Amino acid sequence: MELVLPVPDFSTLSRRADGLKLSNPKPRMNSEPVELVIDSTGVKIFGAGEWQETKHGTRIKRRTWRKLHLDLNAGEIVCSELTEDTVADPTAVPDLLDQIEDTVATFLGDGAYDGTPVRQKLADRFEGIEVIIPPPKTAILGPQAATAPTARDRDILALQKNGKMSWQKQTGYGRRSRSETLMGRFKQVIGTTLRSRKLNNQRTEAKLGVAVLNTMTALGRATFEKVSA
Template sequence: MKRKIRQTTNSPPDCPTLLGALDGAYDGDPTRQEIEDRYDGIEVIIPPPKTAVLSAHAESAPSTRDRDILLIEKHGRMGWQKQTGYGRRSRGETLMGRYKQVIGTMLRSRDFENQKTEARINVSVLNTMIALGRPAFERINAT
């Protein structure tokens, strides 16, 4: 079976809003505001801490942080992660950690074009290893 490697740009045409998912260390309105002001069209997703409280103007003009706090209160932290897509950040970090553990942290090629080819090959090898280790499930009708 022949596979193609798909390349994406930073702003795919079918994705009008870019997501910026950061860990809780960056929580706070100044950080969120700085990112939103600096990067046009980005949606910042930062989990507020468990002790987070709503701002004074949450009733009249809620910030994104206030909306996140209210969502967590209503749906729980896991529900908030599903609704905002925050779990994608965690999966991305896990994949990069796996890549570095299995493949290594450095590329051997010096030329940039060769580095891109090397990275594609490394990703293909890692994907094959993951696919081989994944169990195959077969649905059986219970009759």
């Protein structure tokens, strides 16, 4: 096309990444409440040790990771956060929720998000929200379970009575698999490694990856129709 496009070198991009402020994903055009599906995955840091291994074949015993937290709604990433790998999944929830301006009707997460802090934060933030989180096998009913059971108490009783598969079918927990698909898509398209070395730069790099995926989603997605055999 004979276009001349000015492109900054990598060192310039690295210096500017620390102060680059990226906006959160744009609010959706429709007014339907959000069905929030949350999960996290590990991404490797391509630091000095990994560079030595790549260039000289040096064996590195210790790997360094960051944890990428993503919230999905209808195929679109509505909020994201990159933390150190020592940060527990529930700890990242408040910062993720602060990025959401829409009304959330349903929250789906795996057992890592079970507990009073996450459930209470969701209840305080979104009125009437449905929380679908599987309690662990060792979960204990609350003190008021006999007279005023909470949603978690009802989940525990349903799991004890009917089993895990029945509970998943009844609550629609299978929809959480979309988050696993999203994680695979992020790693396949954006990559499994962060090239930046500073945490702030890595956060910028991760948010750029999220913006790229959302842009690709906005361009169009395949539709599937069932046809007769």
